[in-house]
Amino acid sequence: MIDINDGAIDARGLVKQFGGHRVVGPVDLSVRPGEFLTLVGPSGCGKSTLLRLIAGLETASEGSISIAGRTVTDDPPKERDVAMVFQNYALYPHLTVAQNMAVPLRMRRLSLPQRLPFVGSLLPRSAATLAEIDHDVEQVAKSLGIAQLLSRKPAQLSGGQRQRVALGRAIVRKPRVFLLDEPLSNLDAQLRVQMRSELVQLHRRLQVTLIYVTHDQAEAMTMSNRIAVMFAGNILQIGTPEAVYDDPDHLKVASFISNPGLNTMPFAAIANTQLGRQIGAIVSGSAECTVAFRPEACTAVSSADQTDLSGRVIFCERFGAEAFAHIAVDYLEHPIIARIEPAHATRLTCEQLVRVNLDISKLFLFGPDGLRLRPRRRAAA
Amino acid sequence: MTTASTIDRPVRQYDFGTMWLLVFPATALLLAFLVIPTALVVVLSFTDYELGKEGLRYIGITNYSDMLADRVFWQSVRNTALYVALVVPGSIFIALAVALLIERRSVLARFYKVAFFLPVTATLVAMATVWEFILHPSIGLANHLLSVLRIDPIRFLSDPDWAIVSLAAIGIWQSIGFNMVLFLAGLSSIPKEIDEAAALDGAAGGIDRFMIVTWPLLGPTTLFVTITTAINAMRVFESVAVITQGGPNKATEVILYSIYLEAFQYFRTGYASALTVVFLLVTVSLIILQMRLADRKVHY
Numbered sequence: 001m002i003d004i005n006d007g008a009i010d011a012r013g014l015v016k017q018f019g020g021h022r023v024v025g026p027v028d029l030s031v032r033p034g035e036f037l038t039l040v041g042p043s044g045c046g047k048s049t050l051l052r053l054i055a056g057l058e059t060a061s062e063g064s065i066s067i068a069g070r071t072v073t074d075d076p077p078k079e080r081d082v083a084m085v086f087q088n089y090a091l092y093p094h095l096t097v098a099q100n101m102a103v104p105l106r107m108r109r110l111s112l113p114q115r116l117p118f119v120g121s122l123l124p125r126s127a128a129t130l131a132e133i134d135h136d137v138e139q140v141a142k143s144l145g146i147a148q149l150l151s152r153k154p155a156q157l158s159g160g161q162r163q164r165v166a167l168g169r170a171i172v173r174k175p176r177v178f179l180l181d182e183p184l185s186n187l188d189a190q191l192r193v194q195m196r197s198e199l200v201q202l203h204r205r206l207q208v209t210l211i212y213v214t215h216d217q218a219e220a221m222t223m224s225n226r227i228a229v230m231f232a233g234n235i236l237q238i239g240t241p242e243a244v245y246d247d248p249d250h251l252k253v254a255s256f257i258s259n260p261g262l263n264t265m266p267f268a269a270i271a272n273t274q275l276g277r278q279i280g281a282i283v284s285g286s287a288e289c290t291v292a293f294r295p296e297a298c299t300a301v302s303s304a305d306q307t308d309l310s311g312r313v314i315f316c317e318r319f320g321a322e323a324f325a326h327i328a329v330d331y332l333e334h335p336i337i338a339r340i341e342p343a344h345a346t347r348l349t350c351e352q353l354v355r356v357n358l359d360i361s362k363l364f365l366f367g368p369d370g371l372r373l374r375p376r377r378r379a380a381a
Numbered sequence: 382m383t384t385a386s387t388i389d390r391p392v393r394q395y396d397f398g399t400m401w402l403l404v405f406p407a408t409a410l411l412l413a414f415l416v417i418p419t420a421l422v423v424v425l426s427f428t429d430y431e432l433g434k435e436g437l438r439y440i441g442i443t444n445y446s447d448m449l450a451d452r453v454f455w456q457s458v459r460n461t462a463l464y465v466a467l468v469v470p471g472s473i474f475i476a477l478a479v480a481l482l483i484e485r486r487s488v489l490a491r492f493y494k495v496a497f498f499l500p501v502t503a504t505l506v507a508m509a510t511v512w513e514f515i516l517h518p519s520i521g522l523a524n525h526l527l528s529v530l531r532i533d534p535i536r537f538l539s540d541p542d543w544a545i546v547s548l549a550a551i552g553i554w555q556s557i558g559f560n561m562v563l564f565l566a567g568l569s570s571i572p573k574e575i576d577e578a579a580a581l582d583g584a585a586g587g588i589d590r591f592m593i594v595t596w597p598l599l600g601p602t603t604l605f606v607t608i609t610t611a612i613n614a615m616r617v618f619e620s621v622a623v624i625t626q627g628g629p630n631k632a633t634e635v636i637l638y639s640i641y642l643e644a645f646q647y648f649r650t651g652y653a654s655a656l657t658v659v660f661l662l663v664t665v666s667l668i669i670l671q672m673r674l675a676d677r678k679v680h681y
Contacts, residue, residue: 057577077577078585090574094597103593107583115589169582 006068007176007209008033009054014063016049016233024049024233026063031211033068036203038212040220041230042256047213048181050230054211055179056080068176078107083170084179088186089162091154097165098137098150104173105133140172160191171206178203178210184219196223217257221245229253251366254292260317260324263336264292267365270331273308278360288368297362300325300338300354302347309336309356316345327354419661426654433648444655454656456631457639460545461615464635467549468556468614473606475553476560481595483561484568494565498558505555509623512551513538541632544625548633551620556613560606567602571595601675608671612664636660 008031015025024046031037039047052058054065056077064073072080083104091100106115109129114120141147144164154162163183170178183199184192200223203210214220220227221241228238229252237249248254255262267289270276279291300313311329323345326335336356340348348354365373426444430437448454483493500508515522516537524534537547571594579594596603618637621627627634627642636656644653 055581057580076585077580078583082581084578084581086574086578088572088574090572090578092575092578092593092597094600103579103584104582107589112586112588115592117592169578 006033007031008066008068009177009209009211010066011050011054012064014050014053014065015061016046016053016058017061022233024053025061027233027235029228029235029238031209033209034207036200036210036212036223036225038214038220038224038227039230040214040217040227040256043215045230046233047215047230049233051084051179051181051211051213054080054177055082055084057084080177081175082177082179083173083175084181085163085166085170085183087182089154089166091162091165091169093154096151096153097141097146097157097168098134100154100165101137101140101169101172102133104169105136108173109133136172137168140168144168159187160195163187163195167202171202171208174208176209178206178208180210180212182214183212185214185216192219199223217259221257229256231256248364249372251290251292251364251370251372254294254364254366258294260295261337262292262294263298264290264334265332267291270308275308275358275360279363279365289373290366290370292364292366293358293362295324295337295339298336298338298356298358300327300340300344300348301357302352303355304353305355307355309358311336311354311356313348313350313352313354315350316340316348318342318345325354327356329356422654422657422661425651426658428651430651430654431648432644432650437651440651444652445659447652448655448659453631453634454639457634457636460631460633461617461635463545464549464552464617465611465614467546468552468617469607469610471549471553472556472560472610472614473603476557476606477564477599477603479557480561480564480568481591484565494562497561500555501558503555505619506623508555509551509620512620513624516547538625539629541629544629544632548617548620548625552614552617556610560610563602563606564599567599568595571598604671604675608667612667615660615664615667 011027011029014027016023041047053060056075060073064071067080114123114126141150146164149161184195224241226239227241227244228235231252237244237253245257309329311327313325314328314335315326317324323340323342325338325340325348327338328335338356367373427439428437429440479497483490518534518536535543537543575594579590584590584593616637617635621633621635621638625633627638640653640656643649
C-alpha cells in the first residue's frame, strides 16, 4: 500500500542531560530502513527519552541524529517526517475519529489560510484537497478495521479502539519513521497479545522503519528484527532477539532478557567444586566473576546423592506447558531456578532433595564489570 | 452497631431528629439571608413602599409598567449591556493572551502572575480614585501620554461617548488577573502528550497549535470565565459611584447604580425592588444558560 521510504536513522554520540544529570548517552545507534527495532530496558533506563530525541520532542545535549541521510539534530518534530504513537494515545478529545486522523493530513496538504475555520473551506482548491483527505482517512480506517467508528469521539471508544485510531493517525500520512512508546501497556493481557501480531503484520505491510519502546521483554523478543537493551541511559547490546538471548554481552542484558529469571552465583562460591574446576578450565575466571545460566540450561532430578549442585525444592511454578522448580542450595545466596517437565512437577514436592543437572555449554561468565568473558574469542586472540 | 445491622436496617427508619438538627444551620442561614430577603423584594416590587414611610399599598404591576416606560431605565440597560459587551471580550482575550505568555515562561513567571493578580486584591473604591486622576482631562497621566504621541487630549470621563468606555477599561484592568489565574489552571490541565502529538502531526506554529489543542481543550474554562465575567460586569457599581455618579448626562448610569439611586437616594423602595427583580432574573437566566451549555457543548 505504501512505498518503501528510506527511513534509515543514525544517532552518533547522542547525549541528553536534564539539569546536569545525564539520562541518555552517549548513544550510537543505526537503524536500517524498514527495520523493526525495539528499545527495551527497565523503567527509567532512558529508552523513552531516546525515542523522544529521535522524534524531536527533546533536543540533544550533545551528538547528532540523521534520518534518511539528512541531519535533523536541531529540527522540530514537524520537519523530521516521523510519526509517533503515545502510551496513552494522546488523541484530540474534542475531535471525531475521522477528524483526529485527518489532522496530520490537513497540516501538510492545506495552506495556513485553508486551515482556518469557516473561511478555509471556501478558498480555491480546498474542496478537492479535503475530499482527498477524507478518502485517505477512510482507506486507512478500513485497513485498521475502524471504519465504522469514524464519527465517534475518543471518549466513546474502548482502549483497543483508541489504540487503533492512534495508529491510524500515525500511518495515514505515510511517514518515513514510525515511533511507538509503550503502545500496548494500557491494554489488557489478551488484547496485548493480539495487537502484537497485528503490529508485526502492519509493519510488514507498510515497510516503514519502526522503533518500538517497551519494558516488556516478551514484546521485544516476539516482534522485532533487532532489539537494543538499555540500562542507565546506554545501549548495552544490540542485535537480533536470538543473538541477544543466546549470546548476551552483559550480565544485566542476560538477566533482563530472562524468564522467569537468570541464575547467578559468584564464581568464588563454587571455585573449589568440580563444576568450578570445569569452568576454570575453559576460561581463566577470577574470583570476582559471576557464573550465570538460564533456567532452561539446567534441570532438576530427584536424587538423594550429594553433588556440587544439590539442594531442596522450595517452590514449584507450573505454567501449563512448562514448569520451574526453585531449589535452595546450601552455599548459594539465591535459589536456583530450573526448568522441569510439567509432568515432573507434580511429582516434585517441597523439601525434596534434588540434583541440578547443568548443561555447561549454556553457561555464561561475566567479569566484575558485568561484561561477558568469552572463552573462544580469548583463545583466538 | 455492627455492619450487618447497618445494611439490614430498612430504608425508611431515618432518625428525623438528627436529620433536622444537621440540616438546621445551613437551612436557617439560607432562609435568613437568601430566601426570605429575595421573597420580600419580590413582594415589595408589587407595592408603593417607600423607605421610612408608614404603611404600604398593593399596586400590582405598576412598578414594572413604570419601569418599561422609563427612559432612564432603558438608558441604564443599554449602558450596562455596552459595558458588559466591552468588558467580557476584552477581559477574556487579554487574560488568555497573558496566561499563554506567562505559561511559556520559566523566569519571572511568578512575578508576572502576582503583578497581574494585584488589581483583583485591591479595593476598587480606592483604585477608582487613582483612575480618576490618571484619566483627568488636564493633569492626568493618560492625556499626558497621548500628548507625547501628538494626539489631542480626550475627556475620558466627561465626554458622554468616552465615559462608559473608560469605565470598561477600568473593569477590564480589574478582572484580567482573576481570569488569567483561571486560564492558567485550564492550561495546566491540558495533557502534555496532546501538545506533543500536535507537534508531530505538523501543527508547529502557534496558530495551528492554538486552534487544534489549546482553544478547544480550554472550552470548559472559557465558558466558565465568560459567564462569571459577564455576571461580574453586570454588577458594575463602585467605579460608577466613585468616579462618574452616572454622568455625564446619564451616559454611565448602569442598572445597579439606578437601583442604588432609587432605593437609597429617592427612597422609592418598591420601584427599586422591581428593578432588582428584573436584574435577578437576567443573572439567574445567565447561570442557567451556563449550566445548559456546560452539559452539552464543551464536554467531550
